[in-house]
Amino acid sequence: MGPRFGRDPHLLVRRGERPGDVDVKLLLDLGNTRIKWAHSTTGASAFDRQGEYLYGGRSPEDLLDGLWSAAMPPESVWLCSVIDPGFAAAFEQAMRRRWECPVHWVRPQVEGFGVRCAYVNPLRLGADRWAAMVGARVLQRGAVCILHLGTTLTADVLDSSGRHLGGIIAPGRRMLQRSLQCGTAQVITDSDEMQWPEQDRLGRDTDACVAWGVRHSLIGCCREVLGAARRRLGGEMAVILAGGDARWAQDLLSCASQVEPDLVLRGVAMIADG
Numbered sequence: 526m527g528p529r530f531g532r533d534p535h536l537l538v539r540r541g542e543r544p545g546d547v548d549v550k551l552l553l554d555l556g557n558t559r560i561k562w563a564h565s566t567t568g569a570s571a572f573d574r575q576g577e578y579l580y581g582g583r584s585p586e587d588l589l590d591g592l593w594s595a596a597m598p599p600e601s602v603w604l605c606s607v608i609d610p611g612f613a614a615a616f617e618q619a620m621r622r623r624w625e626c627p628v629h630w631v632r633p634q635v636e637g638f639g640v641r642c643a644y645v646n647p648l649r650l651g652a653d654r655w656a657a658m659v660g661a662r663v664l665q666r667g668a669v670c671i672l673h674l675g676t677t678l679t680a681d682v683l684d685s686s687g688r689h690l691g692g693i694i695a696p697g698r699r700m701l702q703r704s705l706q707c708g709t710a711q712v713i714t715d716s717d718e719m720q721w722p723e724q725d726r727l728g729r730d731t732d733a734c735v736a737w738g739v740r741h742s743l744i745g746c747c748r749e750v751l752g753a754a755r756r757r758l759g760g761e762m763a764v765i766l767a768g769g770d771a772r773w774a775q776d777l778l779s780c781a782s783q784v785e786p787d788l789v790l791r792g793v794a795m796i797a798d799g
């Protein structure tokens with residue numbers, strides 16, 4: 526029996542379509558907030574985003590029920606993970622038990638897929654940041670700044686030769702909001718959903734003050750990074766916005782940018798294609 530997507534409160538975007546019984550790679554992006562997954566048959570230009578889940582405290586077995594419902598197992602699995610290594614290992618074992626197919630981990634490299642990593646120890650770089658840079662090179666051959674607005678806000682800058690010049694890691698939208706609630710006694714907000722009433726960009730109650738504070742923190746940080754990237758590159762670059770809050774940020778950044786919520790999966794597809 527296939528997964529019961531319709532009744533699952535954790536499925537956020539759209540129901541996973543059943544892959545046909547053909548050789549399909551399963552691409553997984555295990556982020557700190559959500560699992561995103563896609564199918565790929567012919568590589569980077571043809572990956573097919575399937576859906577996304579919040580983890581919701583569920584077991585790997587439960588999560589897998591929602592990821593693949595075809596009779597044939599995937600040809601291979603490509604796993605890009607930045608979550609707890611113990612949970613990721615349990616996830617891998619569950620997949621191996623279920624499908625007996627190869628499971629490949631995305632690992633950052635000194636150099637590969639047209640990208641040269643700035644880290645002295647590339648294995649310390651998040652696998653999702655590496656995959657995003659590989660994905661960005663498919664989309665942009667020139668200099669590029671990736672702003673990834675997920676659980677965290679990360680930025681990574683590549684010059685036109687694919688040299689990674691470095692980046693930043695900062696708290697993301699929900700993390701910022703929750704840190705205020707966790708770290709204070711009286712900053713209490715009514716909901717996780719933030720509203721930005723079009724006033725003068727200053728709040729007049731706690732909800733609005735937090736909403737504007739979070740927004741200014743994120744957008745101000747993005748603008749600082751873009752300025753630093755321009756100075757370092759000595760000129761303009763393309764801007765790619767990725768992650769769950771990419772669309773939200775695009776409206777606010779007032780610069781030319783391309784939204785690619787699935788940039789990590791695009792990179793994983795490229796890596797899986799060899």
Ligand SMILES: Nc1ncnc2c1ncn2[C@@H]1O[C@H](COP(=O)(O)OP(=O)(O)O)[C@@H](O)[C@H]1O
Pocket residue numbers: 537555556557558559560579674675676677697698699700767768769770
């Ligand atoms: N229903 C939701 N649950 C959690 N986060 C959401 C939701 N809708 C939008 N978001 C935003 O998406 C961000 C997470 O983006 P995502 O790309 O999934 O992160 P990650 O790759 O780190 O798992 C959160 O910071 C949050 O602001």
Ligand SMILES: CC(C)(COP(=O)(O)O)[C@@H](O)C(=O)NCCC(=O)O
Pocket residue numbers: 556557558607649650651652653654675676677678679694697
């Ligand atoms: C910075 C990150 C937490 C971002 O994860 P995300 O917000 O996409 O879930 C992840 O890339 C990570 O754990 N990186 C390891 C440290 C580093 O990149 O230097």
